[in-house]
Amino acid sequence: MNINATLIGQLIAFAVFVWFCMKYVWPPLLAAIEERQKKIADGLEASDRAEKDLELAQHKATEQLKEAKAQAAEIIEQAKKRANVLVDEETQRGHAEREKIIAQGYAEIEAERNRAKEELRKQVAALAVAGAQQILQREIDAQAQNDIVEKLVAEL
Amino acid sequence: MASEITTSEYIKHHLTNATMCSTDQGIAFNKACADAGFWAWHVDTLAWSIGLGILFLWLFRSAAKKATTGVPGKWQAFVEIIIEFVNDNVRDSFHGRNNLIAPLALTIFVWVFLMNLMDLVPVDVLPWLAGQVGYHGFGMDPHDVYMKVVPTTDLNLTLALALGVFFLILFYSVKVKGFGGFTKELTMQPFNHWAFIPVNFILESVTLLARPFSLALRLFGNLYAGELIFILIATLGLWQLPLHFPWAVFHILVIVLQAFIFMMLTIVYLSLAHEDH
Numbered sequence: 001m002n003i004n005a006t007l008i009g010q011l012i013a014f015a016v017f018v019w020f021c022m023k024y025v026w027p028p029l030l031a032a033i034e035e036r037q038k039k040i041a042d043g044l045e046a047s048d049r050a051e052k053d054l055e056l057a058q059h060k061a062t063e064q065l066k067e068a069k070a071q072a073a074e075i076i077e078q079a080k081k082r083a084n085v086l087v088d089e090e091t092q093r094g095h096a097e098r099e100k101i102i103a104q105g106y107a108e109i110e111a112e113r114n115r116a117k118e119e120l121r122k123q124v125a126a127l128a129v130a131g132a133q134q135i136l137q138r139e140i141d142a143q144a145q146n147d148i149v150e151k152l153v154a155e156l
Numbered sequence: 157m158a159s160e161i162t163t164s165e166y167i168k169h170h171l172t173n174a175t176m177c178s179t180d181q182g183i184a185f186n187k188a189c190a191d192a193g194f195w196a197w198h199v200d201t202l203a204w205s206i207g208l209g210i211l212f213l214w215l216f217r218s219a220a221k222k223a224t225t226g227v228p229g230k231w232q233a234f235v236e237i238i239i240e241f242v243n244d245n246v247r248d249s250f251h252g253r254n255n256l257i258a259p260l261a262l263t264i265f266v267w268v269f270l271m272n273l274m275d276l277v278p279v280d281v282l283p284w285l286a287g288q289v290g291y292h293g294f295g296m297d298p299h300d301v302y303m304k305v306v307p308t309t310d311l312n313l314t315l316a317l318a319l320g321v322f323f324l325i326l327f328y329s330v331k332v333k334g335f336g337g338f339t340k341e342l343t344m345q346p347f348n349h350w351a352f353i354p355v356n357f358i359l360e361s362v363t364l365l366a367r368p369f370s371l372a373l374r375l376f377g378n379l380y381a382g383e384l385i386f387i388l389i390a391t392l393g394l395w396q397l398p399l400h401f402p403w404a405v406f407h408i409l410v411i412v413l414q415a416f417i418f419m420m421l422t423i424v425y426l427s428l429a430h431e432d433h
Contacts, residue, residue, distance in 0.1 A: 003312060004175075006198040010205060010316030017209045017267060018320075022259035025216045029239050030258075032223035032232075039225060 125153040161299065163391050170279060170387045173198040173310060174286075174302040186302060198310055205307035208270040216266070238266065242419070249423045252332075252430040260324070260426075261419045264317065269415035271307045272379055276404055276411070279386045308379040308414075311372065318372035321422050325367065328429040337432065367425055371418060378414050382407050 129149055161169070176185055176199045177192035189196045219235040228236060242262045250257050282305045287298030307313045329338045342360045343353045385403060389396045 003315065004192075004194050004196045004198070006173075006196075006201055006310065006312035007316050007319075009197060009202050010313045011320055013202075013206050013209060014263075014317055014320045017213060018256075018260050018263045020213050021216070021263045022256055025213060025220050026239070026259035026262060028220040028223050029216070029235060030243065032225050032228075033236055033240060035225040036228075 121153065121156045124156055125149070128152060166391060167384075167387050169299065169302065170283065171304065171309075171384070172302045173304045174200040186300060198304075198312060200302065200304050201307045201310040201313055204274065204305055205267075205271055205313055208274070208307070209267050212263075212266045212270055216262075238262070245420060246423055249420070250427040250430070252427070254328075254426075254430070256324075257423060257426055261423050264422055265415050265419040268308060268317070268375065268418050269412060271313070272411035272415055274306045275309075275379060275382055275386065275407060277305060278400075279383070279390050306379060306383055308375055309383045311376050314372040314376040315368075317375075317418070318368035321371060321425065322368035325364075325425050325429045328426060332430050333432050367421075371421055375414050375418055378410055382410055 132149060172186075174186065175189045175192075175196050176183060177189035177196040178184070179188065179192070184192075216235055219232045222229070223232060239262065242265055243258055246258045246261055283301075283303040284298075286303035287301045290296040290301035291298045304310065329341070333341060342364070343357050345356055345360060347356055386400070386407075389399045389403060392399065
């Protein structure tokens, strides 16, 4: 229990141990711990970020899908409308064309009839005149009886 | 052999260090060193403490050399738990920047723990082994071979640790506060008046000097008492069997606690030394 030179030996040993620990043991171990802590923190942060990114991407995808659907619906709607308009227009044009063709036909028929009528009238007039001429050649002057012929022609 | 000696002789044998000194006739041991005075060496204390210190440094150095920042091995994980435990305590109590404090605390904690741990080796095993080596190797009477295996039950060792801490307290007090600041701290507290300088100085000196001595005596006292009780239990014959185990279990607490207290107080004292008022 007496104090002796052991004290000095222990002091030296203590100093050497602390020095060695400070130089070769503590720094590499603490550096490894701190480096790993940083790595873990970085990893956690990265995973957080990735999660957020994923959520964002999903959100964006959903939105785009919705937009695309809406666009498609709109396009279909437009196409339907356009088709309806086209059908309407074509129907109308068909109608109009038919009317026109019918009207033309009528007009042509009318014109033909008029022409035929005129022709007929003329031929009848000429026939009547010829007939009358032949009848009257002997007795009356064709000139004097012309107004009667005209009256007949007009009645036709 | 054991029946030839009395209980008090047995206890005394267990509590005596193996001593070495140099006399006029050359190197002498044990009883020949009775009047060697200061220049005697407790070779058992020195050997066990330095051996355990080297064991500590070797174990931790092997972890440090292979330290990876990736997935640590089992040994590295264990070492890192201790490192982190010490580092947390240092960071909680010490608010300065000093690269010495944490390694110092680690060294104290693990080294003192390992030395205390020797207390759990049954008290007769190593002294008996040493006696056999002395008897068969050197032809000595086994009763003349002393072997005290718990270095922390030697006041020389605990006082050396405490004085090492005390020197650091003085060094950092002067370094941080300057010589004037440290003198002022010793003389102008707690009563800030010139007339109180002697009173202050006495009070503060006692406070300052009490630190290393309380550190040394606390560790020494606890472990010495623990060791003594182990030895007393060992003298009870068959009764030691039921008694030894509970005391050993209880002593595990003392071992860790004393190592922790020594480390904690070292940190706190050095933290106080760094505080500039």
